[in-house]
Amino acid sequence: MQGVKVLIIDADQSSVELLKICLEKEGYAVFTAGSGDEGLSRFSALKPDIVLLDAVLPAVDGWQVCREIRKTSAIPLIYITSKSEVFDRVLGLELGADDYIVKPFDGKEVIARIKAVCRRTGPKKQDEEQREVHYDGLDIDMARYELKVRGKVVDTPPKELELLFHLASHPNTVFNRDQLLDEVWGFEYYGGSRTIDVHIKRLRDKLDGVSKYWSLETVWSIGYKFELDEAQNEN
Numbered sequence: 001m002q003g004v005k006v007l008i009i010d011a012d013q014s015s016v017e018l019l020k021i022c023l024e025k026e027g028y029a030v031f032t033a034g035s036g037d038e039g040l041s042r043f044s045a046l047k048p049d050i051v052l053l054d055a056v057l058p059a060v061d062g063w064q065v066c067r068e069i070r071k072t073s074a075i076p077l078i079y080i081t082s083k084s085e086v087f088d089r090v091l092g093l094e095l096g097a098d099d100y101i102v103k104p105f106d107g108k109e110v111i112a113r114i115k116a117v118c119r120r121t122g123p124k125k126q127d128e129e130q131r132e133v134h135y136d137g138l139d140i141d142m143a144r145y146e147l148k149v150r151g152k153v154v155d156t157p158p159k160e161l162e163l164l165f166h167l168a169s170h171p172n173t174v175f176n177r178d179q180l181l182d183e184v185w186g187f188e189y190y191g192g193s194r195t196i197d198v199h200i201k202r203l204r205d206k207l208d209g210v211s212k213y214w215s216l217e218t219v220w221s222i223g224y225k226f227e228l229d230e231a232q233n234e235n
Contacts, residue, residue: 007042
């Protein structure tokens, strides 16, 4: 992984040193920050390829750091933290993290998870994939992580946007909840499949009545689909 820049934002020096040893052995260029505000500053200056983030930080906590990063960037971000409750895991993933590792960690597992996240989100995959979809009154731009409804930007959490993009990229295709968890979250999700229902409800609140040509539909006992009227193709 020569040339890949990793930013570790963690106040726990023992964890930082262990991560540095593991990462540098694999050829990563490692940079560190010991607080949330320093992490955000170094993130802006360095433009790293991946961020390893602790939730417990002085000045600005790791939850807020993730929020700030996700306002401008979709780069891979993994929590490595002692916060082990299901609530914490769910919160981290809801904020837009790509994975969540609980301390104490195994260095080989961290490297494996970094490689897995990079395979899912790396530049080659992004270049090959469609990154925008446009329908009547609806524009989704994943390069900017931006949702526009009737031409106006609507504030949307990262996972809501990713879920909508996934459904809208496959119009009239039915996905069950487990498929959506696997294909949008990309790993075992600790909050359970009900989170899909919550995200769909929030999206419907944002998109209610926008167009007669498409809708988010429930397929009872199976899952959900983005239903597209063929008339949309004529607009």
